[in-house]
Amino acid sequence: MRYGTVTARLARGVVLAAVGGLLTAGPAVAAPQDGKTGTGDREGSAFGLALSGPIPLAPKPAVASASGTRRAALLDEQHTKVLKASALDVAASPAMSRASVAKLRVAAVKLAADLVRAHCSGGKGAAELVDAVIAGRRLPVSPAPNTTIPVDLPQLGQVALVLNKQERVPNGTRVTAMELTAPLGKLGTEVVQVSSATCLPVVKAPSGKGAGTAPRPKPVRHDLPVTG
Amino acid sequence: MKERAVRSWALPVAAVLLLGGCGGHGSGGRADAAGRSPAGQAVDAPEATTFATLRGAPADPAPDAGTGGLVVHPDEAVAVLDRPGGKPVAVLPSSELGGPTWVPAVEEDGEWLRVLLPSRPNGATGWVTRRGGGLRTARTPYAITVDVAHRALTLLKDGRQVGRWTVAVGDARTPTPSGRTFVMASLEPAKRTPSPVVLPLGTHSATLDTFGGGPGTVALHGWPDASVFGKPVTHGCVRVPQDALRRLAEVPLGTLVRLT
Numbered sequence: 001m002r003y004g005t006v007t008a009r010l011a012r013g014v015v016l017a018a019v020g021g022l023l024t025a026g027p028a029v030a031a032p033q034d035g036k037t038g039t040g041d042r043e044g045s046a047f048g049l050a051l052s053g054p055i056p057l058a059p060k061p062a063v064a065s066a067s068g069t070r071r072a073a074l075l076d077e078q079h080t081k082v083l084k085a086s087a088l089d090v091a092a093s094p095a096m097s098r099a100s101v102a103k104l105r106v107a108a109v110k111l112a113a114d115l116v117r118a119h120c121s122g123g124k125g126a127a128e129l130v131d132a133v134i135a136g137r138r139l140p141v142s143p144a145p146n147t148t149i150p151v152d153l154p155q156l157g158q159v160a161l162v163l164n165k166q167e168r169v170p171n172g173t174r175v176t177a178m179e180l181t182a183p184l185g186k187l188g189t190e191v192v193q194v195s196s197a198t199c200l201p202v203v204k205a206p207s208g209k210g211a212g213t214a215p216r217p218k219p220v221r222h223d224l225p226v227t228g
Numbered sequence: 229m230k231e232r233a234v235r236s237w238a239l240p241v242a243a244v245l246l247l248g249g250c251g252g253h254g255s256g257g258r259a260d261a262a263g264r265s266p267a268g269q270a271v272d273a274p275e276a277t278t279f280a281t282l283r284g285a286p287a288d289p290a291p292d293a294g295t296g297g298l299v300v301h302p303d304e305a306v307a308v309l310d311r312p313g314g315k316p317v318a319v320l321p322s323s324e325l326g327g328p329t330w331v332p333a334v335e336e337d338g339e340w341l342r343v344l345l346p347s348r349p350n351g352a353t354g355w356v357t358r359r360g361g362g363l364r365t366a367r368t369p370y371a372i373t374v375d376v377a378h379r380a381l382t383l384l385k386d387g388r389q390v391g392r393w394t395v396a397v398g399d400a401r402t403p404t405p406s407g408r409t410f411v412m413a414s415l416e417p418a419k420r421t422p423s424p425v426v427l428p429l430g431t432h433s434a435t436l437d438t439f440g441g442g443p444g445t446v447a448l449h450g451w452p453d454a455s456v457f458g459k460p461v462t463h464g465c466v467r468v469p470q471d472a473l474r475r476l477a478e479v480p481l482g483t484l485v486r487l488t
Contacts, residue, residue, distance in 0.1 A: 225442030
């Protein structure tokens with residue numbers, strides 16, 4: 001396969017995904033799915049798949065939460081000519097978020113994984129890959145943070161794969177289980193992110209140890225209209 | 229005019245619950261006040277009262293979490309900063325609604341304590357310093373949770389349940405807000421009906437900007453008609469049975485209240 005052909009297939013497939021909505025074909029269950037990617041100061045967030053570069057695709061499915069847990073899932077197979085995945089499942093709360101994508105296939109770069117999972121809790125992230133392979137090379141199940149794997153594909157060029165990518169974001173940590181950066185010729189560089197979760201560090205409240213007991217209140221004569 | 233403001237004006241007068249009527253504003257929270265910065269300089273910033281809206285006050289970092297029970301009382305008005313050593317966003321007065329100010333500490337950074345504030349927006353916090361000795365600290369063994377969906381209030385002491393009651397909560401148009409807040413004051417209204425004691429919380433209705441002349445403060449209080457318990461019928465307050473009110477009235481000011 002010639003370089004141009006592979007690039008064209010990759011680009012065409014991504015275009016189809018973005019324009020045709022193929023990545024969102026499956027029904028969302030257990031919404032709410034608000035489309036927020038979640039970088040608020042006090043939010044946890046998660047998404048399953050995202051594309052950026054010449055042909056961007058907003059994170060799908062994506063949730064963010066400043067209080068309580070929000071979850072979204074796309075159970076049906078999501079497929080394009082270059083990317084297939086199923087059972088995209090994400091959940092987010094401020095202190096704990098997770099994302100998982102099953103049966104991932106990116107044929108153009110010979111990438112396959114039965115499961116790609118990211119987990120973030122209390123400001124610490126981790127990634128897990130099950131039966132993941134790129135260009136015949138088996139990938140670690142529990143990669144160390146920011147494991148970079150360069151892959152040279154004759155038809156496509158240098159592809160960079162980062163596993164368990166960990167970033168500091170305002171007031172928290174983002175872990176992306178898999179980030180693939182591939183050249184698209186003259187179009188530029190396309191970035192595919194799979195399973196990303198953001199969470200805040202645990203806030204440690206003072207214990208009160210050693211402090212005296214707070215006094216029992218004495219009601220005061222005072223009137224305040226309240227919301228009955 | 230915003231929708232929620234219109235809605236508050238549209239409420240029938242008869243529905244307004246004046247738990248004791250419209251009294252004064254106690255500590256005069258609508259005016260800017262002078263507190264002292266950690267360096268002893270006067271600070272002009274809004275008083276952190278139930279009447280104020282604070283711009284720039286950081287949001288509660290963990291609205292679902294509990295605390296260790298540490299509560300804080302300023303002996304005199306103190307500056308509240310947006311972060312340790314940061315900019316003033318408020319002044320915490322030494323009294324709220326005629327009683328002593330007690331607020332819960334939810335985070336610690338050296339000599340700095342992040343405290344919940346009783347002002348809008350809900351979940352407003354700020355940092356005060358123990359430097360200079362102007363803060364009194366104590367520990368409340370109590371915590372209160374209100375499961376709004378199941379209309380249940382639980383009183384915990386040292387982590388153990390010591391009381392649980394079926395209560396009335398806000399209806400669909402004026403729901404009881406979620407998040408964590410605290411018992412801000414203990415009031416005896418001039419009229420003992422519908423409740424001889426009212427416990428205003430440090431949180432507000434999210435749908436009513438004002439209510440009955442007040443700032444939309446949510447409270448725990450009694451109700452003479454027991455048929456309301458278990459129902460979503462209020463404008464945001466939590467109505468509790470008589471024996472619950474008696475127990476709750478003994479809980480120290482500043483005690484954490486988690487509305488879930």
